[in-house]
Amino acid sequence: MSQTSLKIPSDPKVWTQKVAHLARLDLTPEELATFAPQLEKIRNYMSELAEVSTQGVEPLMNPLAEQGAFLREDVIQESVAPVLECAPDVNESSFTVPPIL
Amino acid sequence: MDFKNLSITQLHQAYESGSASPVEVVEAYLQQARVSDLGTWVTLCEGRALRQAQEAYSRLEKNGRKIPVNEPLFGVPMGLKDNLCLKGVRTTCASKILENYIAPYTATSVERLEQAGAIILGKLNLDEFAMGGSNENSAFGPVKNPNDHTRVSGGSSGGAAASVKAGECLVSLGSDTGGSVRLPASYCGVVGFKPTYGRVSRSGLVAFASSLDQIGTFGKTVADAARVFEVISGPDSRDSTSAHKIPKADCSRVKIDFSKIRVGVPQEFLNQASVQPEVEQATQSMLEVLKKKGATVVPVSIPHLKYSISVYYIVAMSEASSNLSRYDGVRYGVRSASVDSAKNLQDFYEKNRRLFGAEVKRRILLGTFALSSGYADEYFKKACQVRRLIQQDFIRAFEKVDFLLSPVAPTTAFKLGEKSEDPLQMYLNDLYTIPANLVGLPALSLPWGEDTQGLPIGVHFLAATGKDESLLALASELEGSHS
Numbered sequence: 001m002s003q004t005s006l007k008i009p010s011d012p013k014v015w016t017q018k019v020a021h022l023a024r025l026d027l028t029p030e031e032l033a034t035f036a037p038q039l040e041k042i043r044n045y046m047s048e049l050a051e052v053s054t055q056g057v058e059p060l061m062n063p064l065a066e067q068g069a070f071l072r073e074d075v076i077q078e079s080v081a082p083v084l085e086c087a088p089d090v091n092e093s094s095f096t097v098p099p100i101l
Numbered sequence: 102m103d104f105k106n107l108s109i110t111q112l113h114q115a116y117e118s119g120s121a122s123p124v125e126v127v128e129a130y131l132q133q134a135r136v137s138d139l140g141t142w143v144t145l146c147e148g149r150a151l152r153q154a155q156e157a158y159s160r161l162e163k164n165g166r167k168i169p170v171n172e173p174l175f176g177v178p179m180g181l182k183d184n185l186c187l188k189g190v191r192t193t194c195a196s197k198i199l200e201n202y203i204a205p206y207t208a209t210s211v212e213r214l215e216q217a218g219a220i221i222l223g224k225l226n227l228d229e230f231a232m233g234g235s236n237e238n239s240a241f242g243p244v245k246n247p248n249d250h251t252r253v254s255g256g257s258s259g260g261a262a263a264s265v266k267a268g269e270c271l272v273s274l275g276s277d278t279g280g281s282v283r284l285p286a287s288y289c290g291v292v293g294f295k296p297t298y299g300r301v302s303r304s305g306l307v308a309f310a311s312s313l314d315q316i317g318t319f320g321k322t323v324a325d326a327a328r329v330f331e332v333i334s335g336p337d338s339r340d341s342t343s344a345h346k347i348p349k350a351d352c353s354r355v356k357i358d359f360s361k362i363r364v365g366v367p368q369e370f371l372n373q374a375s376v377q378p379e380v381e382q383a384t385q386s387m388l389e390v391l392k393k394k395g396a397t398v399v400p401v402s403i404p405h406l407k408y409s410i411s412v413y414y415i416v417a418m419s420e421a422s423s424n425l426s427r428y429d430g431v432r433y434g435v436r437s438a439s440v441d442s443a444k445n446l447q448d449f450y451e452k453n454r455r456l457f458g459a460e461v462k463r464r465i466l467l468g469t470f471a472l473s474s475g476y477a478d479e480y481f482k483k484a485c486q487v488r489r490l491i492q493q494d495f496i497r498a499f500e501k502v503d504f505l506l507s508p509v510a511p512t513t514a515f516k517l518g519e520k521s522e523d524p525l526q527m528y529l530n531d532l533y534t535i536p537a538n539l540v541g542l543p544a545l546s547l548p549w550g551e552d553t554q555g556l557p558i559g560v561h562f563l564a565a566t567g568k569d570e571s572l573l574a575l576a577s578e579l580e581g582s583h584s
Binding site for chain 1: 429
């Protein structure tokens with residue numbers, strides 16, 4: 001078992017709640033009770049990757065990574081879509097949100 | 102005239118002979134869609150489709166009742182999985198959080214379809230944000246299997262597969278991230294094709310997992326699925342992950358000589374305890390047909406294959422957690438919390454994001470965990486490294502064979518509700534289809550007989566990167582050879 005996996009709290013509800021906060025998901029007590037054991041079971045299954053030797057192996061992030069990103073010329077074009085059109089609530093040319101601070 | 106069982110070629114012949122007109126064909130398909138009890142459609146674009154049909158009729162008449170040469174999909178009634186944007190039409194991704202979202206632009210692939218003369222009938226049901234393998238995760242109800250209404254259609258492109266089988270559209274577009282075109286194709290009994298990663302633009306496809314997603318095509322025949330692929334394929338400046346070194350597809354270039362073909366079943370896929378006997382028999386019978394036609398069957402191994410599911414789910418969930426962070430009620434979608442009712446921005450985000458369904462929330466949670474500080478190396482980075490090893494295994498395998506073969510899924514379509522309780526069980530169902538997405542390979546599900554209850558079985562083919570035309574040519578030669 002690696003160092004980092006020892007840091008996972010033994011109660012799945014605790015780490016599920018912490019991750020929910022990071023993901024800006026507000027789980028009900030029922031959701032927490034249902035999800036926590038499911039997520040723990042899935043996480044345990046995925047821990048099988050620890051047995052694979054990957055010394056010196058470059059991570060593969062995208063099947064076409066070698067070709068490089070397909071970039072167009074840096075020239076101003078018409079906006080693809082009217083950005084504010086889908087917004088639930090706007091104030092002139094801005095989206096409204098509650099206070100951040 | 103029964104329009105339901107026509108191929109695209111036969112439809113065009115009917116248009117040219119005058120035995121059918123675009124308006125009556127579109128109306129017939131729309132009527133099938135209206136009365137459908139399969140749960141296939143989220144939105145029907147009736148007025149829009151009939152206008153397109155009228156315009157098609159005018160073009161046909163002006164052209165001396167000949168199909169315009171630049172419109173290979175002239176007058177073809179099509180459906181789009183509801184994670185593909187069509188300007189002015191609702192795009193929900195089968196989620197409450199996008200229930201009111203009207204797309205302000207059209208996906209590149211859909212623009213290409215319409216330029217080629219296709220007529221869009223509407224938007225098709227899916228698992229929410231394409232997350233699922235049974236189409237039971239939609240906020241708008243499940244999609245039922247046309248062959249047996251008590252069973253699932255498969256997912257996540259359940260509506261796209263079922264609608265083609267049921268004659269509610271002639272061909273359709275779906276998306277495939279871990280098998281979401283091929284699996285429902287197999288369960289419903291239609292052809293489902295996933296191109297090489299990057300050969301079809303993802304611009305306008307709502308992102309689930311950006312290094313895995315690819316738009317795929319459904320048809321009753323390989324020729325129809327292939328024609329749609331040709332139309333939508335090709336580089337796109339709006340998609341920076343577009344394969345700009347691989348040209349637009351041309352399926353006429355490739356002819357199959359079976360005496361030169363080498364095929365193999367990865368040995369790691371053999372002797373799986375969970376495989377239904379008739380599914381195993383279907384794979385074996387396909388191998389026999391290939392041998393009879395002159396192909397050579399070669400033993401082949403993908404040593405890291407067994408880790409595919411873990412790699413896939415870590416990568417897919419991580420990418421999904423990032424892609425779905427944009428759904429916060431600020432710029433689009435449903436804003437269920439008003440600016441005044443939220444305590445602060447955190448609270449605002451949390452209230453709005455309550456609208457996600459359970460499977461979406463699970464995947465966002467796991468993805469966030471796999472990317473979080475202290476765990477990202479052990480989970481996400483590790484998964485990407487093993488992904489590289491799997492890719493290398495496939496590169497080596499394709500030095501020995503031209504095509505790989507396997508079942509599409511361990512079983513035929515299961516009953517609605519049968520697998521809902523255990524998410525991990527559902528994930529394990531994807532073992533055959535996932536590797537193609539990890540490595541970006543073209544793959545196809547070809548209908549190949551039925552089980553003893555009459556449920557369709559699909560056989561799965563994989564080819565090397567960029568060999569889409571060869572794969573489609575092979576499938577076309579094998580189609581209909583099942584005895």
